[in-house]
Amino acid sequence: MKETAGIVLAGGMSRRFGGEKSLTKINGKEMVAYSVEAFAGLNDIVIVARPDLAVKILQTRRICVIFDLPQYRGKGPLAGIYSAMTEIDAEWYAVLPCDTPWIKQSVIEKLLAQRAPEWDVIVSRAGGRLQPLISVFHRRAKEKIRAKLDTGNLSMRSLFEDCRVKIIDFEQKKWFANINTKDDLK
């Protein structure tokens, strides 16, 4: 079993953005690459992408790319986290979305520093807003996630109600800004 793996969620439909959000370049680099780089301290990183995008990501990065498990396809971020946990057996999993290009490795390091037996999830909060997809999960959370997926209750907040959650506050809101639309790029 690995100690800690990194999961980049890139399996969304990008409906608001319209087009391939994860592969859109900012300052010459694909958005998904910023998330991969924030995991620089980790040896095992998996991108959970849509099948139609995976080939393109594979062409640009030497990194493990998987798809959501078929039974959970279309079920959102929890499907991606669960699929990655099934692919890589690790004690802890650091999670990032593919659309936070200003995220820093130091954020991940600060979250990982909180790993302890009493927590199932360590989640960031920036400017008072919880950032459920910039977080760290213990493998204990995997079965709780599966239960949510199987009942169709797909909200991260609902999952957190069933977990022992440690919240870590950050002041630098800009690092957590995410790109939803093409206007957000301006």
Ligand SMILES: Nc1nc2c(ncn2[C@@H]2O[C@H](COP(=O)(O)OP(=O)(O)OP(=O)(O)O)[C@@H](O)[C@H]2O)c(=O)[nH]1
């Ligand atoms: N693997 C996986 N990742 C997902 C899924 N849904 C969303 N994500 C990822 O989760 C992060 C946040 O996604 P959202 O912004 O809520 O959704 P989106 O699909 O990117 O965009 P919209 O279609 O405009 O809502 C992004 O990194 C997405 O790629 C999914 O079903 N599977």
